[in-house]
Amino acid sequence: MADIDASAAGAQAEAFGVRSRTVEALLADPQIGLVVNLTVPAAHAEVSGRIIEAGKHVYSEKPLGVSAAEARRLIALAQARGVRIGCAPDTFLGAAHQASRALIDAGVIGTVLSGSMSVLSRGMEAWHPNPDFFFRPGGGPVLDLGPYYVTQLVNLLGPIASVAATSGMGHASRTIGSGPRAGETVPVTTPTSYSALLTFRGGARISFEASWDVWKHQRVPIELYGTEGSLLVPDPNFFGDEPRVSRRGGDWERVDISAYAFGTPNRTLRTGRAVADHRSIGVVDMVSAIAEGRAHRADAGLALHVLDVLEAIDASASSGAFVEISSTCERPEPLPAGSDEAVFDTAVRSARAS
Numbered sequence: 001m002a003d004i005d006a007s008a009a010g011a012q013a014e015a016f017g018v019r020s021r022t023v024e025a026l027l028a029d030p031q032i033g034l035v036v037n038l039t040v041p042a043a044h045a046e047v048s049g050r051i052i053e054a055g056k057h058v059y060s061e062k063p064l065g066v067s068a069a070e071a072r073r074l075i076a077l078a079q080a081r082g083v084r085i086g087c088a089p090d091t092f093l094g095a096a097h098q099a100s101r102a103l104i105d106a107g108v109i110g111t112v113l114s115g116s117m118s119v120l121s122r123g124m125e126a127w128h129p130n131p132d133f134f135f136r137p138g139g140g141p142v143l144d145l146g147p148y149y150v151t152q153l154v155n156l157l158g159p160i161a162s163v164a165a166t167s168g169m170g171h172a173s174r175t176i177g178s179g180p181r182a183g184e185t186v187p188v189t190t191p192t193s194y195s196a197l198l199t200f201r202g203g204a205r206i207s208f209e210a211s212w213d214v215w216k217h218q219r220v221p222i223e224l225y226g227t228e229g230s231l232l233v234p235d236p237n238f239f240g241d242e243p244r245v246s247r248r249g250g251d252w253e254r255v256d257i258s259a260y261a262f263g264t265p266n267r268t269l270r271t272g273r274a275v276a277d278h279r280s281i282g283v284v285d286m287v288s289a290i291a292e293g294r295a296h297r298a299d300a301g302l303a304l305h306v307l308d309v310l311e312a313i314d315a316s317a318s319s320g321a322f323v324e325i326s327s328t329c330e331r332p333e334p335l336p337a338g339s340d341e342a343v344f345d346t347a348v349r350s351a352r353a354s
């Protein structure tokens with residue numbers, strides 16, 4: 001455990017029963033093969049670059065960098081050094097999202113033609129003690145929450161070809177609702193509502209509404225409409241909950257996710273709702289993939305494509321023009337049914353099957 005602020009590293013090391021040391025000492029330790037980068041977004045590329053230069057694999061919090069150009073430089077550096085980059089989010093590995101992927105891959109709703117996706121709320125100022133950065137350039141709902149949502153769509157439908165978007169700002173300032181600065185106002189200098197249209201290389205068109213200007217709504221996170229039916233996909237900010245499917249206009253059927261790993265609630269939100277939140281399993285997959293010599297799922301190519309799309313949403317909202325997405329990526333390998341981290345281990349899976 002290391003932090004530019006030694007007291008922060010010390011506190012976390014004590015809480016989790018691990019050693020704390022300086023950033024330099026951690027990077028110089030030959031026994032460490034992979035470093036998880038949990039710094040703030042503006043520091044992601046610089047810190048990941050130092051980890052790669054030290055000859056270690058890196059798993060970064062999202063986004064990979066604050067710009068796609070920064071992320072591309074990082075990927076080139078990792079290739080030159082022969083190390084891997086992994087990147088959050090890993091929520092698409094959750095039971096609800098893998099069960100949805102299996103339904104689509106099995107053709108249950110046919111070819112997906114269109115759909116909608118939404119992440120709508122009043123934003124972070126009610127609960128976050130220092131919410132300033134959410135409302136400045138580099139913040140906003142698309143860059144902050146978009147990675148979870150767009151990554152899951154790419155997992156389900158493949159890469160995105162083009163984007164069109166508009167944006168708006170619902171409020172000129174926000175009032176902090178908790179902590180020592182409660183009552184203080186924060187200026188809003190970046191859009192807080194986006195309406196986007198994502199066109200996939202496979203042909204599907206999905207509308208994407210992302211806003212921090214909404215008090216209440218009745219939308220589900222993701223609805224997909226296919227030639228054979230419709231699918232409701234739970235919130236990709238978490239790992240669990242039940243997808244629902246309708247076959248050729250029939251009643252909604254609950255989709256059993258219990259055969260898949262990482263769907264069990266393990267955290268209670270401020271609202272009292274119990275959710276499955278198994279963040280960091282992407283790192284477990286990456287470590288297992290390195291040992292087995294296979295591709296890891298939450299990989300830099302996927303993260304870069306998603307970052308390209310998020311940047312394009314902002315660019316299209318500014319210019320009013322459609323923006324083509326130059327990058328592409330493979331859909332990550334689906335996870336087999338099974339329980340816990342063993343689903344990542346090919347050797348364990350083969351032994352179970354025989």
Ligand SMILES: NC(=O)c1ccc[n+]([C@@H]2O[C@H](COP(=O)([O-])OP(=O)(O)OC[C@H]3O[C@@H](n4cnc5c(N)ncnc54)[C@H](O)[C@@H]3O)[C@@H](O)[C@H]2O)c1
Binds near residue numbers: 004008023038
């Ligand atoms: N807080 C959450 O609920 C949450 C959820 C999902 C993802 N994330 C992501 O996790 C990351 C961290 O978020 P957070 O809320 O923990 O932030 P934080 O500000 O609480 O912690 C970040 C830490 O990084 C350290 N740091 C900054 N620059 C550094 C550098 N150059 N070298 C070493 N250490 C450095 C800071 O001192 C700080 O202790 C962000 O990318 C965020 O998007 C956070």
